[in-house]
Amino acid sequence: MPPFDMGRVRDVSAQADVNPCGACPVRSLTVCAALEAEELRRLAEILQTVRFEPGHTLFGEGDKADTLYNVTAGTMKLYKLLPDGRRQITGFLLPGDFLGLSVNETYAYSAEAVTPVTLCRFPRRRMEALLDEFPKMQRRLFSMASNELAAAQDQMLLLGRKTAKEKICSFLLMLSQRAQRRGHKENPVHVPMSRADIADYLGLTTETVSRTFTQLKTSRVIALLEGNKVQIHDMDQLYDLAEGS
Amino acid sequence: MPPFDMGRVRDVSAQADVNPCGACPVRSLTVCAALEAEELRRLAEILQTVRFEPGHTLFGEGDKADTLYNVTAGTMKLYKLLPDGRRQITGFLLPGDFLGLSVNETYAYSAEAVTPVTLCRFPRRRMEALLDEFPKMQRRLFSMASNELAAAQDQMLLLGRKTAKEKICSFLLMLSQRAQRRGHKENPVHVPMSRADIADYLGLTTETVSRTFTQLKTSRVIALLEGNKVQIHDMDQLYDLAEGS
DNA sequence: GCCGGCTATGCCGCCGTTCGATATGGGCCG
DNA sequence: CGGCCCATATCGAACGGCGGCATAGCCGGC
Structure with a gap:
């Protein structure tokens, strides 16, 4: 784990130094697994590495969804609330999991760190542009979404029956x-x-x-x-x- | 609704006659909404229209997932079973909904007609080839999967809390x-x-x-x-x- | 009109919740 | 290093919402 000591850190080494994605321990699990060296470099250009402590809320349900994330270390939880405070955690995210897909420009759930976490952070616009440019990445993301959908159905069986x-x-x-x-x-x-x-x-x-x-x-x-x-x-x-x- | 009178019917008019997709009443809701006339024609080439009666099982959990579907009329239900027969319906499909995404080459759930239904039927291989060719379609499908994911999270909140x-x-x-x-x-x-x-x-x-x-x-x-x-x-x-x- | 499946409803039991009390344990400070 | 403190976990007892079962009612099909 990199020696960060602040809540939010801009990883300046991303552009200047060696490509951080090349050494990413969870790349094979993520959306980045589909990419070639050149594509990885392009991705690294728009990426920031950030780190948060347990309990930190990354974003809340209803917030403007202008950022996408990739978990690289630690555990996060996603949850939805009812008006009276009842809570349903819809998923735990582990290293390699993707985060931030949204439907209508706002997040449909809140995201909070369970343990200390490190994340790759992508501006939504620039990420979408890259997706258009690299269909392989789009396909990989679709495949990950399909997997999540299957997991969600398993969870429905669990919750309901x-x-x-x-x-x-x-x-x-x-x-x-x-x-x-x-x-x-x-x-x-x-x-x-x-x-x-x-x-x-x-x-x-x-x-x-x-x-x-x-x-x-x-x-x-x-x-x-x-x-x-x-x-x-x-x-x-x-x-x-x-x-x- | 076309005058079919059998369980499974090959819609030969698809290739020979007028493009059936052009008159599709639910096209704006489906994956096909993203397509131009030429792309629609290509899609129509690999498509069959089929019709089923209530109670008909389209496929079962674990079946080889070599076909994708689009509901054009009627209502379907998707469900998963536990060994002792407990059942969880993971979703109801209405006209315009897509059906048949799978992770590991097999369906993760069963699909059954609730009312009389008509479906567009796509061979998986040829559909995937078209997706590679038409990124717009891939993006549209991804967007629909994202919507389903959001709906699944709502359903988790419902089931759990x-x-x-x-x-x-x-x-x-x-x-x-x-x-x-x-x-x-x-x-x-x-x-x-x-x-x-x-x-x-x-x-x-x-x-x-x-x-x-x-x-x-x-x-x-x-x-x-x-x-x-x-x-x-x-x-x-x-x-x-x-x-x- | 009869039959069969689906729906409605009363009664009772149970699993999981609620509320309260107690144990545990990790962090911080003296 | 020891002890305090607060958050979390554990446990017991009573409650209640939902489920299980049986029966009755309804409706549609033949």
């Missing part, structure tokens, strides 16, 4: 699989978000989340380790528990 | 707004799907759906009319009820 226990098991499995895709070990799985965040992601309360973790621990399905890590004792069993079969 | 009453009110509002976008009157709203389908879309049971409709009727928010139509007495009130404010 799964029990508390199935939801927690599905959640742990998802974190494990996403960690694996990023080249980390699948077990034990790192769970950086709070019980409240997990509850608002799964359509539960913090109490139910706590109780269910305790229940899974008591029945020897998982173990809670130091540093927000969860050891999964039997991955196949967890998979079955996640689908009620 | 709204009460039964709020869910039903949100559902009626959505149908009303979608009807309006298609040039129909927003009120009364046509509700072609069964209580069971509504329940599986909103994460409820049929009984709760029935009870909630009765409750809304008793409190004079709506009235149930002939022909599966619902009269909304006060649209603003319904909007407030849908968000719990």
